[in-house]
Amino acid sequence: MTMLSHAIFVLLLPLVSAAVIAFFLRRRGGLAAALSTTVAVVIAVVSVILALHNERFTASFEWLKLGSFALSIGFKFDDLASLMLVIVGYYPKVNDIVTITP
Numbered sequence: 001m002t003m004l005s006h007a008i009f010v011l012l013l014p015l016v017s018a019a020v021i022a023f024f025l026r027r028r029g030g031l032a033a034a035l036s037t038t039v040a041v042v043i044a045v046v047s048v049i050l051a052l053h054n055e056r057f058t059a060s061f062e063w064l065k066l067g068s069f070a071l072s073i074g075f076k077f078d079d080l081a082s083l084m085l086v087i088v089g090y091y092p093k094v095n096d097i098v099t100i101t102p
Contacts, residue, residue, distance in 0.1 A: 003050060003053055004057055004075070006046055006050050007050060007075055010043055010047060010085065013039055013042065014039060021036065037096070040093055041093065044090050044092075044093055047088075047090070048086060050085060056078050056079065056082075057075070059074060060072050060073065060074030061073055061074070
């Protein structure tokens, strides 16, 4: 997997997890909690992989084209984005550990 694929994976994983929980695991609280915790751990690990790999990139994709009008969506992953991703990726897990510990 390329680093761009990792970045897209980190962006889409919470959305997919929330959809699975909302549509299929509404009545199974334990399983939904396990899935969301697992997703949070995966996001934290992939964020560190992205930060330590030291590859910074910019990518853009044409999202919609209507005649001569075009909308595009892009990703810019630089040092600031790397730092923020690690912080946002690890904060939920640290928060869980602190609130669970008596």
